Amino acid sequence: MLAIDVISTMFLAAGAFFMIIGTAGLLRFPDFYTRLHATGKCDTLGQILIIVGCMTYEGLSFITIKLFFVSAFYLLVGPTGTHALMKAAYASGLPVWRKGDKRM
Amino acid sequence: MIVPFLVVGIIIATTILVCSYRAIYGPGTFNRIVAANVIGTKAIVLLIVVGYIIERPEFIDIALMYAVIAFIGTIIIAKYVERGELC
Amino acid sequence: MKKEGWSFSIALTFCVMFAFWMLLSAWTVYLLEPYDLFKVSSRGILAALIVSFLTYEIFVPSRGENVLLKIRRLIPYIGWELWQIYLATIDVTKRVLGILPVDPRIIEFDTTLRSDFALVTFANSITLTPGTITIDIEPEKGRYIVHAIAKEPAESLTVDQTMQKKVGHVFMEE
Numbered sequence: 001m002l003a004i005d006v007i008s009t010m011f012l013a014a015g016a017f018f019m020i021i022g023t024a025g026l027l028r029f030p031d032f033y034t035r036l037h038a039t040g041k042c043d044t045l046g047q048i049l050i051i052v053g054c055m056t057y058e059g060l061s062f063i064t065i066k067l068f069f070v071s072a073f074y075l076l077v078g079p080t081g082t083h084a085l086m087k088a089a090y091a092s093g094l095p096v097w098r099k100g101d102k103r104m
Numbered sequence: 105m106i107v108p109f110l111v112v113g114i115i116i117a118t119t120i121l122v123c124s125y126r127a128i129y130g131p132g133t134f135n136r137i138v139a140a141n142v143i144g145t146k147a148i149v150l151l152i153v154v155g156y157i158i159e160r161p162e163f164i165d166i167a168l169m170y171a172v173i174a175f176i177g178t179i180i181i182a183k184y185v186e187r188g189e190l191c
Numbered sequence: 192m193k194k195e196g197w198s199f200s201i202a203l204t205f206c207v208m209f210a211f212w213m214l215l216s217a218w219t220v221y222l223l224e225p226y227d228l229f230k231v232s233s234r235g236i237l238a239a240l241i242v243s244f245l246t247y248e249i250f251v252p253s254r255g256e257n258v259l260l261k262i263r264r265l266i267p268y269i270g271w272e273l274w275q276i277y278l279a280t281i282d283v284t285k286r287v288l289g290i291l292p293v294d295p296r297i298i299e300f301d302t303t304l305r306s307d308f309a310l311v312t313f314a315n316s317i318t319l320t321p322g323t324i325t326i327d328i329e330p331e332k333g334r335y336i337v338h339a340i341a342k343e344p345a346e347s348l349t350v351d352q353t354m355q356k357k358v359g360h361v362f363m364e365e
Contacts, residue, residue, distance in 0.1 A: 016116065021287055022142075033295060033324075034293060036138060037324060040318065040324065042280055043142060044276065050153070051149075070152070070164065076315075079319055081175060085134070085138065088182040091186050092186060104131065
């Protein structure tokens with residue numbers, strides 16, 4: 001077991017843990033707007049950590065540059081998609097959940 | 105070095121299965137759109153991990169193309185639900 | 192070809208697109224047929240020409256005042272942004288596991304940013320900060336409508352105003 005294998009396994013494990021937390025938030029939160037908070041932030045960081053783990057396993061070659069472009073594209077595009085969904089829901093009148101309401 | 109990639113792949117596939125509960129039972133349209141978006145995101149990561157398991161580097165190009173197409177699909181569905189027509 | 196300086200825009204877009212294509216695909220072609228430069232890059236030149244004729248209006252030269260200074264100030268801002276993504280995920284983890292409460296609300300505030308690029312960068316940064324997501328923007332007055340998940344992230348945006356000062360410093364407070 002080289003040192004690079006251990007570092008890459010730690011990044012992969014951290015990425016998988018944050019993906020599990022994101023899905024648990026999708027099932028547990030009480031409202032549509034709060035579920036977008038959970039998935040929009042946890043999925044972005046989990047994806048970046050898994051791709052960084054794959055990049056350190058590979059070393060320095062052309063595949064590393066391709067993986068870097070995949071993760072940089074998703075870092076720019078993920079929050080934009082979340083904002084577009086939230087604006088569509090707010091403009092078509094979905095009710096907002098306050099503390100003490102029924103679960104919707 | 106195949107064992108960590110196999111374990112991560114099985115964890116992500118299980119997460120996709122759990123997330124489809126919200127796609128079936130979510131009350132209303134918007135919860136189902138969010139579940140479809142999350143499944144698309146996890147599918148990109150799953151493509152890269154499977155590319156490492158069977159040792160073929162061409163899967164990364166497929167993941168890049170699928171990321172672009174999933175983003176365009178989400179923006180078009182959000183615009184249609186907001187206005188009732190596509191322009 | 193309605194705007195001025197369209198030939199410079201097409202040339203610059205073609206160079207950027209061709210360099211990107213060479214970075215992503217030339218290595219497989221080189222391994223198959225070495226030492227034949229026209230065969231390696233003919234597909235790249237055709238693809239870059241088609242794309243740059245359709246989308247040349249991004250690099251319009253009338254928008255580029257102090258571009259190098261803005262790029263040099265943007266790189267430490269991206270580093271601070273990656274640290275905020277990590278803090279945001281730790282905050283969501285605590286709310287999922289039940290350590291901190293969930294108490295959402297909607298807030299509105301005004302800023303002094305007016306150009307397109309500054310408004311979009313600030314909206315993306317609000318989405319990546321712990322506990323807030325942008326809902327709507329009005330471009331004339333710089334007004335943001337934001338959904339916050341509890342009281343502390345809402346107050347760090349309206350009362351402290353750390354992020355408005357940082358973005359205003361990068362784009363020279365438009």
